[in-house]
Amino acid sequence: MDLQSVLDTVTDTLYSHWLIYVLIGVGLWFTLRTGFVQVRMFPAMLRQLSSSRTGAEGGISSFQAFAVGLASRVGTGNIAGVAVALTLGGPGAVFWMWVVAAVGMATGLVEATLAQIFKVRDPDGSYRGGPAYYIQRGLGSRRWGIVFAVLLVFTFGFAFNMVQANTIASTLDSSHGVPVGLTAVLLMVLAAPVLFGGVRRVARVAEWMLPLMAGAYLLLAAVIIALNLSAVPDVLSQIVRGAFGLDTALAGTAGGILAAVLNGARRGLFSNEAGMGSAPNTAATATVTHPVKQGLVQSLGVFVDTMLVCTATAFIVLCAGPEVYLPGRTEQSAGAVLTTDAVVHELGGWTAVLMTVIVFVFAFSSVLGNYAYAEVNLTFLRVRGRALTLLRTAVLAAVGLGSLAALNTVWAIADIAMALMATVNLVAIVLLSRWALGALADFRAARAAGRDDRFVGHGNPLLPGDVPGDVWAPGARDGIVALAAEGAAEPR
Numbered sequence: 001m002d003l004q005s006v007l008d009t010v011t012d013t014l015y016s017h018w019l020i021y022v023l024i025g026v027g028l029w030f031t032l033r034t035g036f037v038q039v040r041m042f043p044a045m046l047r048q049l050s051s052s053r054t055g056a057e058g059g060i061s062s063f064q065a066f067a068v069g070l071a072s073r074v075g076t077g078n079i080a081g082v083a084v085a086l087t088l089g090g091p092g093a094v095f096w097m098w099v100v101a102a103v104g105m106a107t108g109l110v111e112a113t114l115a116q117i118f119k120v121r122d123p124d125g126s127y128r129g130g131p132a133y134y135i136q137r138g139l140g141s142r143r144w145g146i147v148f149a150v151l152l153v154f155t156f157g158f159a160f161n162m163v164q165a166n167t168i169a170s171t172l173d174s175s176h177g178v179p180v181g182l183t184a185v186l187l188m189v190l191a192a193p194v195l196f197g198g199v200r201r202v203a204r205v206a207e208w209m210l211p212l213m214a215g216a217y218l219l220l221a222a223v224i225i226a227l228n229l230s231a232v233p234d235v236l237s238q239i240v241r242g243a244f245g246l247d248t249a250l251a252g253t254a255g256g257i258l259a260a261v262l263n264g265a266r267r268g269l270f271s272n273e274a275g276m277g278s279a280p281n282t283a284a285t286a287t288v289t290h291p292v293k294q295g296l297v298q299s300l301g302v303f304v305d306t307m308l309v310c311t312a313t314a315f316i317v318l319c320a321g322p323e324v325y326l327p328g329r330t331e332q333s334a335g336a337v338l339t340t341d342a343v344v345h346e347l348g349g350w351t352a353v354l355m356t357v358i359v360f361v362f363a364f365s366s367v368l369g370n371y372a373y374a375e376v377n378l379t380f381l382r383v384r385g386r387a388l389t390l391l392r393t394a395v396l397a398a399v400g401l402g403s404l405a406a407l408n409t410v411w412a413i414a415d416i417a418m419a420l421m422a423t424v425n426l427v428a429i430v431l432l433s434r435w436a437l438g439a440l441a442d443f444r445a446a447r448a449a450g451r452d453d454r455f456v457g458h459g460n461p462l463l464p465g466d467v468p469g470d471v472w473a474p475g476a477r478d479g480i481v482a483l484a485a486e487g488a489a490e491p492r
Contacts, residue, residue, distance in 0.1 A: 007412035012262070014419040020265045023275055026426050027103025030110050033437055038105035038299060045300040048293050065286035066297045067211065073273055073305040073369075079359055080167045081267040082313040083338040084411065089263030090327045091235075092242025094314040096264025097271070101306030104274025105299045110436040111429050112298035114138070115280030116291030117439060117457065121471055129284025130373075131277040131425045132380040137468050138432045148277065148424045149377035155417035156278060157374035157395045159410075162402025164363040164370070166410045169403035171359045174337045175352050184403035188396045190364065195371050195392055213361040214309060216354070221312030224346045228319040235318040242327070266415060269422065272305040276418060277425030281376040282369075290455040291472075292443035295436070317342045371395055438462040 031038065049066060085093040111131070118137045119129030132152070136145035165187055172178035225232065241247040243264075245257030273279055279301065283294045317325045320342035340355040374395065378388060402410055429436070439455065442462045446453040457467030458474045 004406075004408055004412065007409065007416065011266075011412055011415040011419070014416065015262050015266050019269075019419050019422060020262065022426055023100065023265065023269060023422070024103055026275060026430060027100070027107045029430075030106035030433070031103050033433065034106050034109070034440060036106075037109055037440070038102065038303070041296060042300075042303075045296045045303075048296045049300055062286045062288050062294055062297055065282050065294060066301055073271060073279070073301055073366075078271055078305065078309040079313055079339045079362060080163075081271050082310050083317060085263045085267035086314065086317055086325065086327075087338070089260040090242040091238040091314075091318060092240075092244070092257070092260030093264035093267065094239045094311070095243030096261050097268035097306055097310055097314075100265050100268035101272050101274065101302055101310075104268075104272055104306075105302045107275040107426075107429070108272075108279065108302045109292075109295040109299040109440075110433060111275065111277060111280045111425065112283035113291045113295035113436040113439050114429060114432055115284035116286070116288065116294050117435055117467055117472070119284040119471055120469060127285050127287070127471070128376050128379055130281035130376055130380075131428055132377055133284070134280075134432060135424075135428050136380075138435060139428060144424065144428075146381065148421065148428075149380045151417065151421040151424065152277065152281070152377045153374045153381070153391075155414070155421050156370040157391070158398040159414040159417045160370050161367050161395060161398050162405060162410050163414050164366045165399045165402035166405060168360055168363045171337065171340065171356055175340060175356050180403050184400040187364070187367070187399050187403060191367055191371075191399055192396055195368070195395060213358050213365075214304075217358050217362075218308060218312055220343060220347070220351070220354070220358075221316050224316050224319055224343070227346065231319050231321075232315075235315060238318060238327075239314070268306060268310070269418065271310055272302045274302045275426050275429075276422045277428075278373050278421075281373040285376070290443050290446075290453050291436075291439050292455075293453075295440075313339055316346070320345045367399060434464045435467075438464065 049063065082094070082097075085097065089096075114134045115129045115131070118134040119127045120133060120137075121127055130152075132145040132149040135148055136142045165184070168187060169180040169183040172183050173180050238247075243257070243260055245260070269276060279298050283298050286294045286297075288294050317339060324342045324345050325338060340352060340359070343351045343355050371392075374391075378391060383391060438460070439462075442455065442460060443453060445451075445462075455472055456474045457463065457472030459466065
């Protein structure tokens with residue numbers, strides 16, 4: 001058995017026998033416990049995002065944290081990943097991507113809220129946090145915090161960055177004949193100054209670059225859908241029929257309903273990262289008056305990633321029809337090239353260059369966002385000085401190596417690393433859920449009563465205890481005890 005066969009066997013086992021059930025199960029549980037927060041508080045998510053551009057003294061703004069989170073979410077998973085899901089699982093895989101995202105919005109809110117609650121202040125006034133921190137400070141286990149941090153550094157610093165670089169290289173090679181070796185060097189040269197500049201530089205770049213390209217891509221999709229309005233009902237029918245195995249002609253190259261579920265869930269998790277424990281690392285760095293505010297913003301990030309950008313890719317490919325994509329016959333190796341071919345088929349050859357730019361920005365912004373996550377955990381691991389410089393150099397080397405590696409191998413390594421990391425995080429957020437649910441109850445009660453929503457983590461009757469540290473120390477808000485008498489103990 002060769003290496004690729006071993007990797008494929010491990011990934012199939014992890015997802016088919018474990019992660020898919022835990023991922024959806026945890027998402028459903030949080031959906032119920034929060035009173036369907038992703039539906040009831042969706043307007044609040046939009047309001048919070050629109051009001052979060054203001055400067056953040058001592059940290060980055062809530063909008064910048066959203067942009068960095070989106071920079072990591074919106075990448076090859078939205079273009080190449082959706083194409084891979086379609087070829088392996090058929091159109092039905094898209095339905096299961098939607099399911100993972102729908103329940104994942106609640107999971108995303110909980111993990112981001114926990115990251116805010118248990119964040120710590122750096123000497124320069126900025127914040128850091130994430131699963132490693134809430135595992136140590138909330139569960140009292142530095143050992144498992146270290147386990148998570150090591151998994152994240154490998155997953156995001158190396159495995160995922162290899163995937164992003166691979167997509168850029170394959171797109172430039174197939175569309176424009178650019179040698180992959182040249183692309184590898186170019187990516188390392190471009191990434192170096194930003195990676196060595198730290199999280200704040202990543203935030204400044206992501207704040208303007210990602211929204212611009214995401215908007216351009218969604219505009220392309222809207223034009224293609226508008227040109228194929230009559231085909232939209234059939235596209236939706238293919239997705240639903242394929243999701244439940246109602247039409248064997250719609251099966252992917254792996255065939256069957258199980259292939260649709262596994263590939264949809266796998267690619268959905270890779271794309272929106274809900275429950276993986278990645279976005280909380282950036283969520284913790286935002287300066288907000290209440291942890292739930294950043295939870296709402298990151299939950300919206302899950303929606304934007306999957307329901308908008310991934311769906312746009314699926315409709316682009318499916319609207320192009322059998323000349324570009326045929327379930328069960330189109331090869332997985334098409335990757336991002338399949339999406340580009342679909343756009344070119346619908347809008348003409350001039351879009352090849354535009355798609356190359358979009359793919360490049362999506363993937364490159366993910367490289368930056370991924371490193372921002374890794375750096376937070378390197379700090380947790382107390383990696384400093386020369387060791388930090390060495391690891392930054394190794395990340396750059398991984399970007400170059402990913403450009404040259406085989407697509408199947410790169411995706412398999414990323415899938416395994418992602419599954420292990422998500423498992424540790426999902427267990428942690430379930431064990432710490434009372435803290436997030438209490439914070440949500442506090443936020444809702446303050447809003448309902450028209451009070452200042454500034455969060456206090458000491459002496460708060462809605463929390464299971466006092467938040468360690470002084471980040472959420474009392475003094476900024478009065479009357480917290482009175483909330484208990486108003487029936488706000490549970491989220492509504």
